[in-house]
Amino acid sequence: EPEAGFRVKTGLENADSVKLECCGQKVAWPLRGRECPGLPLEKIPLGTNVVKVTVLDPAGAVLATTNTPLVKRRFRGGATQVNHFSRTLMHGGKPVVPVAPFLGDMHFTHVMTPEIVAGKVKWLALNGFKSAEILIPLADKPDRQPKIWKSAGAFFGAALAEDVDVLLWTGPQQWKDGKTSTLPDDVLRDGYDRLDYPNILTQILTDEQDLGQGIPALNDLRRGMLRFFPYHPVQNNYTLCAAGSLGIAEDDIYMIDDYLTNNEGRDVRSVVANMETMWRSGLAEGKPCFFFLVSANMTLHGREPSYDEQIAQTYGCLAAGCS
Secondary structure, three states, rough: OOEEEEEOOOOOOOOEEEEEEEEEEEEEEEEOOOOOOOOOOOOOEEEEEEEEEEOOOOOOOOEEEEEEEEEOOOOOOOOEEEEEEOOEEEEOOOOOOOOOOEEEEOOOOOOOOHHHHHHHHHHHHOOOOEEEEEEEOOHHHHOOOHHHHHHHHHHHHHHHHOOOOOEEEEOEEEEEEOOEEEOOOOOOHHHHHHOOOOOEEEEEEEOOOHHHOHHHHHHHHHHHHOOOOOOOEEEEEEEEEHHHHHHOOOEEEEEEEEOOOOOOOOHHHHHHHHHHHHHHHHOOOOOOOOOOOOOOOOOOOOOOOHHHHHHHHHHHHHOOOOO
């Protein structure tokens, strides 16, 4: 991009204009009814830079100053950005709102054959879906689980052919003695090199691990994992515990896993209310909010949501502002 867009909001009564400064580049504009013309990026170095924001009164006197980060990276095909203005994703220069059915785990003994995986992707595309979610645990290395990686290759091959984007769930951890630990760097690097596909939208690290690990540990995990995929937003699949504590500020995308059937007596209204809690927690920073809903999951739940419940929970969560 030739420039970086900004928005500045202030409650100062006498505020008249704003000025941005970064690495010798400057831009200024009046606040009333005007969008920022954009900060030129050409002469700003790669990496994280500090932008100084100055709010001025009508006479040009300084009312307030603050700083905000500006991250500039080399161009990479297939990278995904977060648009904090619209709270959605940008992929290939276009806005993306994923509606991504979960095609199934790749880490159980009944690994889907390459033919079945490719057929599922083609079926989704035939029925109008533009994205899908898949779980490929990096702990299952190719030399240990060749069937998993063969099916994973078939999945991505079909997804690329059908122009289907992917939410990639990798679970970059392993369990030992009842505890989790991050996989060694060589395993992670090898795994992400094998999964370097241009249609990946986001990286999903964990599922409901806030219950066991806690928010600080998940923040540490995210910071460590960004070394391997800085060009994709990172998200964890949180429970309501995290949504209620609002302790997830470092994730690029807020995602909540709050099934209608995760305990007795729940109704759709309670699910939508929890989604709205998560959505509001990311409002100030303009972070997208995803929800993870359930159907066809009788192995883990006591009942299946009815057709009406599935329709209501899906559109109810969309109405609450989530993706």
